[in-house]
Amino acid sequence: MSALKKAPSPSPGNLLPASLAxxxxxxIERMVRSVARANPVGPVHGMGQEYWESRIRALVKENNLVAVQQHRVxxxxxxxxxxxxPNALKKTAA
Known part of the structure; x- marks a missing residue:
């Protein structure tokens, strides 16, 4: 049996309040945006897009987000x- 069991996903009644999110x-916004200014292309602090997306998706899954927070996400x-x-935008502009 694996020692790393996946935690059960919270039910809608067990979501954390939006204030904690x-x-x-x-x-996450600070990390992504500050590095984007310094290095427009590449992973954010050595952590790729998948890492940050998983952090965001976990946040959405665990918290009862209000509309403003959903827009931020x-x-x-x-x-x-x-x-x-990054090159996708340049190609469509041409």
């Missing part, structure tokens, strides 16, 4: 997607 969202996912394929 703000701190995590702030952190969508914007972050969009920003990560752009970083993963």
């Amino acid at each position: 703000d701190r995590q969202l702030d952190h 969508q914007r972050l996912l969009k920003d990560l997607s752009k970083r993963a394929r």
Whole structure:
């Protein structure tokens, strides 16, 4: 039997309050955006797009997000997607 069991996903009644998600969202936004300014292409602090997307998806799954937080999540996912394929925007502009 594996020692690393996957934690059961919370049911809608067991979600954490939205107020607890703000701190995590702030952190992820700062990390992604600060590195994007310094290095427009490449992983954020050595952690690739998959890592940051998994952090965001876990946040969504574990917290009862309000509309503003959901918009922040969508914007972050969009920003990560752009970083993963920076040349896609240049090709469509031509």
